[in-house]
Amino acid sequence: MASNTTSTHPSGRIKFIGELGAALRAQQPLFVGLCVIAVLWQVSTYFLPRIIAPPLQEIGVAMWQIFSDYQQFVHLLTTGLRVFVALIVSFIVGSILGIAMGTFDEVSKYAKPLLHFIQGIPALSWVVFAVIWFANVELRIGFILLIVTMPAFALYIDGAVRSVNLDFVHLGQAFRANWTQRFRMITIPAIVPEVMSAWVVNLGAGVRVAMVAELIGSTTGVGFQLLNAQALFDMAGAIAWTLSLVALLSVYLGVIRFVESRLLAWRPKGERQ
């Protein structure tokens, strides 16, 4: 019995290592592309002034400082936390609205044009409005992120609820499942793929908007650090902060892909992203 228990662990670990290896192999083109850019960049540093194209070592040092110095790292964490919390709130509000829109035509009739109208307003305008309306920085950034990302969540989920296969809805009705049961057993699993797509789209939008909001209306976060780098003509710092933000975004995307792979394990391999 004991030998059985111990023997399952290594095989599980091997499987995990295998999956990790496959995931890394899938990213091979990205690594190759990044290497090419790095080489080209390094070559350009021999021909261009340092202020325009700092050498890779300098960027590396700047990045090391961001990740090793807590005073700097906290700015990255702040941006990350802001995006995370705002997207969670935005997802909750967007889901409630999207489900209501997908379920009741009257809600959709009035909410949809309004959401499209909100989406039509440039993010920068919302930043200006928020700076005027809110004194509190966190509230300001939270509001901007919410107003920019929530409509996409709501519209994605509305569309997903509407496109739930009618055969499945009828199956639920034929088995006399009540509304709650149909929602739990049919609607929610059916809309998961769309929800995950909405997360991917909104994550990118959220990070970009957070950046702009911090650049204009905050004294913390990566956006503020980029503003500092600009003021000091610190190109290496600007690139380092940008790369650290990309790294943060990649971590978030990785988490989303992980959740997606678990929730959509039922899909045939060819249909998975």
Added chain:
Amino acid sequence: MTGPAPILFANVSKTFFKHDGTPFFACRELSFEVKAREIVAIVGETGCGKSTSFNMLLGLQKPDVGDIQVLGLDPFSESDALRGQVGIIFQSDRLLPWRTTIENISFGLEVLNIPLTQRRQTAGKWLERVGLKGFEDAYPHELSGGMRQRVSIARAFAIEPKILYADEAFTALDELTAERIRKDLLELIRETAITTLFITHSVSEAVDIAQRVLVFGRPGCLICEINCEENRAAGKSTHEIEQLIRQGLRVAHKTMSAEGAGEGVATDEVVRAEGSTSKGREPI
């Protein structure tokens, strides 16, 4: 047979409207009944109201006129009271793609709020019964068409219903697979003595399964009914019974042609096929 019929259609009419507002009669003064533990098949050409009747039986649509009763209850307004009483096998298997085989079979049991352990046990029993042991954790896309339909049969029986509806359950399968599954299903129906209503395009399938066959014509009316058991007892062969049904279908077809694609009124023509009972617009 005592007590009220588990399935009763009394003068049921249902009209739909086309884009230009002209009415289209899906069912017109349709009357029939299915007695307890009886196996009845409905045959008819496309557009003769079979699916509309099926949807009304499921409570998905409400008749404009007339009365439908399933176990003495109105399936549309008293839908909740019929929970767990009716098992359904659809034309397409309608397995939920995000559920494993065992979870799909458990669907109806979950609706009935049966505890997880018990429903896994029951689903496992039915999985074995339909010959899919070992496929508990397979997703629908990992199963063949025949296996998927077997899962949907297990899902229908798992709730131990009093009535079974099957809407062209084998149409999507190849002939050999359909024949095998039909044989197994018939065995299950007989074993559980469940009241069964079958909708099918296939005359041979109807004769193979049913004790009584109802021939539908357009617009959703009963042209005639053939009692297979009585005909067999009278010495008629399966082929002869099939011929009787085909005769009824030909009359239905002529009626439809004469009335112009089902937009007219129901037929008053009396079918006088030997061994069949004319129903026309009269309730049974």
